[in-house]
Amino acid sequence: MVEFTDGSILSQMSPPSMTFAIQHALLYPQRAEKTEPSLNFEKSLKIEFFPPDIKRYPCLQLAYDSLKIGGTGPTVFNAANEVSVESFLNKKIAFPDIAKTIEKTLESCNNFEPDTLEEVLEADANARQTASQIIRQP
Numbered sequence: 001m002v003e004f005t006d007g008s009i010l011s012q013m014s015p016p017s018m019t020f021a022i023q024h025a026l027l028y029p030q031r032a033e034k035t036e037p038s039l040n041f042e043k044s045l046k047i048e049f050f051p052p053d054i055k056r057y058p059c060l061q062l063a064y065d066s067l068k069i070g071g072t073g074p075t076v077f078n079a080a081n082e083v084s085v086e087s088f089l090n091k092k093i094a095f096p097d098i099a100k101t102i103e104k105t106l107e108s109c110n111n112f113e114p115d116t117l118e119e120v121l122e123a124d125a126n127a128r129q130t131a132s133q134i135i136r137q138p
Contacts, residue, residue, distance in 0.1 A: 079127035080105035
């Protein structure tokens with residue numbers, strides 16, 4: 001779901017199956033023929049929304065924190081996340097270490113308000129290097 005500045009919310013809905021999200025991610029911007037049945041609006045639907053479980057998904061809280069920090073915080077978060085996820089996929093770290101690496105990287109990198117694209121790219125490179133160093137530490 002995406003909330004716009006006017007308060008309206010746009011949602012893409014599907015049955016509870018990752019097939020739809022993965023297919024969208026792999027094929028964007030194209031759309032393929034459906035491989036599973038879609039929602040049937042001729043039947044009664046019950047849709048429930050709950051606040052996210054921050055303890056279960058600590059990276060979500062870190063993302064919120066990086067937005068509150070502002071400046072290069074979101075850049076650092078994204079760079080540390082990408083380095084951490086790649087390390088996890090390459091079996092260099094365990095899944096819980098993704099959040100730990102992001103948190104340590106956010107704490108280690110200097111936050112500032114960038115004035116140029118070059119400064120953003122420099123913050124990104126610095127965060128990637130910092131996250132890589134954190135991962136290499138025993």
